[in-house]
Amino acid sequence: MTTLNIYKLINSNKAITTDSGDLVFKQIIAEFDKGNKVVLDYAEVSFIISAFQNAAIGQLYGTYDSNFIASNLSFENLSIKNLEVLQLVIEAAQLYFQDKNKFEDGLKDELPNE
């Protein structure tokens, strides 16, 4: 079991960018690759937006199945509000990767900008 402290990882109390979320995503992947379960600790992080959580957590659903993630990833020090947003992020990610192939099949031409 490895605890990843978000505040230390992103060196900020603001989890507001896709890039910083991507950094956390890569750390989680590295731990999963070693066979470790991961705890994400959000202590001292005051601001968390969905764009960060989409990159850090939602992105995992493109690589791992939901059962694996549920068994190997847990969270600490998230407010009720942020847990609600996390739940939305997870549900949206599951749908996104379920539909992604369907939509990508339909993406044939890039339209010119208006």
Place this chain on the structure above:
Amino acid sequence: MDSNSTPFEQYSYKWPVEIRNDETGFHFLSDLYNSSNSIANSTIAFDFQDVESISLDLCAPIGAIIDDLRRRNNVVNVLHVSIPLKDKFSANSFLQSLFPYYQSPIAPSYIMYKRFTNNEDNTFFDYVYEKLLNYEGFPKMSEELKTEITSNIQEIYNNAHTHGDCPFVYSCGEYNKEKNILTFTIADIGKTIRHNVREYRSQKELTGKECIEWAVISGNTTRKKNIPGGLGLSLIRTFLNQNKGWLQIVSSNGYWNEDGSIRSKDCDFIFKGTIVTFGINLSDEKIYI
């Protein structure tokens, strides 16, 4: 609006008496942009002779339009601005930002006109949280409400950069002390919601209205990479519904407004970017956990 298409000439655009952040105001700004977006290497005058009032948050799309004109090597002048309006444009730093030679006699106020590049997420955050919401002229807000407001505004800012695919995002606001409402606008000239949704769904017949209606639903995103999305607009909708605020989106020919109930339509004008405007009720005493 009076213009002609001969290069190297002077163009003059007369502005109306009132420009609000409503459909009529957006119609005017869209016509202004569309009628001037082929002009290059010219001098363009925005004539404010008749203007008596303007929603200050509209400085965001106006700044975007002026920047776009300048990128084509045009010189833009704003003429005949009344003294009260000049004071307001100076207090929110609109004049100083766009016309560096303009020396402000007034200390800048709390809701500044700003332009952000796509790597300034933290700068934008600090602007909203540290400068805007901590302004002493605002009513006392709980930390939870401040956090909620900041997070939601940041979501819209991220959306603009991600989906607009544009070099700059523009923002400005206005505080109505009487109603205790903070109005805030984030604008870009980039890929419209209609463009992105049509392309993503491969349905070229979708209208601007239909595309916005799709985009505001939780989980719907036009992202094509491995990072999901589609929550920013639905989160701010949830917040503004609880807060008794309102949200308005203009993109391409789509107009969408939620103010207790939803109203949307396809307009007879096209804005070649996206303008998101919202009103936040600062009297809100709800507890956001």
